[in-house]
Amino acid sequence: MTHQPSGEDSLIARYFKPLATDPGAFGLVDDAAIIPADGDDLVVNTDAIVEGVHYLPDDPPDTIARKALRVNLSDLAAKGAVPAGFVLTLALRQKDEAWLSAFARGLGEDAAAFGCPLLGGDTVSTPGPVMISITAWGRVPKGRMVHRFGARPGDRVWVTGTIGDAMLGLAVSKGGPAAAALAGDPAARDMLIGRYRVPQPRHLLAVPVREFATASMDVSDGLAGDLSKLCAASRVSADIALSQVPISSAAAKLVTAGYHQLEGLISGGDDYEIVCTVPAARCAAFCAAAGAAGVAVTDIGVIVEGPDVPRFLDEQGRPVVLKQRSYSHF
Amino acid sequence: MTHQPSGEDSLIARYFKPLATDPGAFGLVDDAAIIPADGDDLVVNTDAIVEGVHYLPDDPPDTIARKALRVNLSDLAAKGAVPAGFVLTLALRQKDEAWLSAFARGLGEDAAAFGCPLLGGDTVSTPGPVMISITAWGRVPKGRMVHRFGARPGDRVWVTGTIGDAMLGLAVSKGGPAAAALAGDPAARDMLIGRYRVPQPRHLLAVPVREFATASMDVSDGLAGDLSKLCAASRVSADIALSQVPISSAAAKLVTAGYHQLEGLISGGDDYEIVCTVPAARCAAFCAAAGAAGVAVTDIGVIVEGPDVPRFLDEQGRPVVLKQRSYSHF
Secondary structure, three states, rough: OEEOOOOOHHHHHHHHHHHOOOOHHHHOOOOOOEEEOOOOEEEEEEEEEEEEEEEEOOHHHHOOOOOOHHHHHHHHHHHOOOEEEEEEEEEEEOOOOHHHHHHHHHHHHHHHHOOOOEEEEEEOOOOOOOOOOEOOOOEEEEOOOOOOOOOOOEEEEEEEEOOOHHHHHHHHHHOHHHHHHHHOHHHHHHHHHHHOOOOOOOOOHHHHHHHHHOEEEOOOOHHHHHHHHHHHOOOOOOEEEEEHHOOHHHHHHHHHOOOOHHHHOOOOOOOOOEEEEEEHHHHHHHHHHHHHHHHOOEEEEEOOOOOOOOOEEOOOOOOOOOOOOOOOOO | HHHHHHHHHHHHHHHHHHOOOOOOHHHHOOEEEEEEOOEEEEEEEEEEEOOOOOOOOOOOOOHHHHHHHHHHHHHHHHHHOEEEEEEEEEEEOOOHHHHHHHOOOOOHHHHOOOOOOOEEEEEEEOOOOOOEEEEEEEOOOOOOOOOOOOOOOOEEEEEEEEOHHHHHHHHOOOOOOHHHOOOOHHHHHHHHHHHHOOOOOHHHHHHHHHHHEEEEEEEEOOHHHHHHHHHHHHEEEEEEEEHOOOOOOHHHHHHHHOOOOHHHHHHOOOOOOEHHHHHHHHHHHHHHHHHOOOOOOOEEEEEOOOOOOEEOOOHHHHOOOOOOOOOOOO
C-alpha cells in the first residue's frame, strides 16, 4: 500500500496547502513552521471568532475567514506592526466541501492582499459551533511596539474610520426595526452588514502609528470601553466630544430616525478601528501621514489627568451617561 | 467613575495575569506580546483540544490545561526546539471560578516547569464544548529545525517512551471490559489514565534530536500513521519489528489477557512520544545523549527505499495487516 493521506490531511492538503506559500511554512507538510526574525521584534496577537457569537451561521464562508484574519490584523496595525504571518486553528462540525472551499478562498485572498501568509495550523472536530482561532505575527523595529500605556495629558485622541457601523450591521442582519428603517436604502443596509461581516483593518496606518502615537489600541469591544482601557493602562483620563466621533451617513440616518442613540454606537463591538493618542505638536504631521496612507482619521478629544474613565461630552460640554461601555463575553 | 475592568478583563487579570511573568507579555495589559528572537529561528506550532474529543468533560481542569500546553511542547521537542512561550485561546461556556482556578494553576505550573511562559491570549464565550487552542514557540539555531523529511534508507527508527498507553487509558476511563480487566490493579489503571490525561512531552530530547536525527515528528495520531507521514515526506519506507515497539507493563497485561491486540496500540492516538530517524553510525551516540537526558528510547526498525507505507513485521518477519493506521478527525 502506498501512502494515503488521512481525511484530515487531505482536507489540509486540498484547501490550505495552496495558501502556504511562505518558505517558512514548508508547504504544511511539517508539524511546525519557521519564523525568521532578522533582528526585528515579533509582535504576536491571538483572536478567535465563534459561530453565533462573532458571526452568524449563514454568513458567507469567505467573509468568516476574512473576519477571522482581519480581527488579528487590526490588532497588529494598532501596535504599529507590519503583518508577517499567521497560524490557524479550525474547529469544524463536519467536512463540508463547499463551505471549506469558500472559506479557504477568502482566507487565501486576504492573506495575499495583506502580505500575511499562512504558516501552519490545526484542524479538529467539534460537536459544537465552528470556531476559528488565529495567531498572527507582525514585525516592528526592536523596541518600537506601540502600547496601551504611554498616553500623556494634552495628547489628542484620534480614531480611524467610522464607529458603530458593525453593531448596526448586526442589528440589520437580524431584521427587525433596524432593517425596516433601511428598507428603502439597500446601499446603506449592505454597507452596514458588510462592516459587520468584513472589518477593514487599518494596516496602512501601522507605520504612522509607530511614528507618531504615544499609545494605541484597536477598537473591538466598543470605543468607550476600549478608550477606558487605554486610559487605565496610561493612568490618565480623556475628554471626548461625542459630536466629533465619526459616524457613517448610514449610521447617522438611523440615529436621526430615532432608531438608535449616538451614545449607543460608542459602546458596541466589532468596529476594528484604531484609537490612538498623538502629542498636539505632532498632530499635523500624523494627519498628513494618515492622509498619505489613505486612512481617514478624526480628532475626537484630549487626554487629561485623573483616575476617571473618559468622559463623553455633549455639545454643551455636559458628560453623557453611558449605560454600558463595552461588549464583554462574561 | 474610576476604571472598572469588564467581566472578561477581570477573568484574565485574576487567573492568567499571574502566569504572564515574561517581560514580553507586558502583564497581559496590552493587546499583543513581543517575542525577541535574538538571531535564532522561531519554531511555531499550534494545537487545539476540544472537550469530549481530546479530553473528557469530567477530567480535572488542571490536567486539561497541562494537556493543552503539552501537546504543543511535544511538537516543539520533536522539531529540536527549546520552548520559548505560548498564547492561549480559551472558549468557555460560562465563567466557572473553580474550574478556571484549577485550570490556571495547572497551566502556570507547567509553564514554569517547561520554561514556556504565557505571552497573551483571548477568552471568548461559546455555547458549545470548551476548546483550548494554544500556539507555542520554541527556538532553534538558525536553519536547524528537524523536519519530517530527511530520513534516508539505512537510518534506524527510534521511538521514545511507550506506545498505546493513552488509548488504553481512555478506554479504561470510559469503563467497560478494559476497566474490568484492570480492576485488581489500580496502579496500572491510574498509570494508563494518567498517560491519557497528562502526556509527558519529551522536551529533554530536543537537543539530541537536533544533534542526531535526520527526520523527526511527534506521535500524536498513532505510531503507524505518523511514521507513514514521516516516510511520505522523506520519500522512503520502513521495516518495523512489531515486537520491538515499546509498550508498558500495564499495556502488556491487557494484550496478554486478550483484551487488546498489539497492532491496535500502534494506531491509537494521544501518545505524544517522538519518532525519529538516526543514521546507523550515530545511534550509539544518540542513545548515550538520550540516556544522559533521561529519556528512554527504543530502536524499532530501519528506513528502507520505496514508496510503500511502513511495514510492521511479526516475529517471523511477516507484515501484519493493520485495519487502521491513525486517528483522524474527519
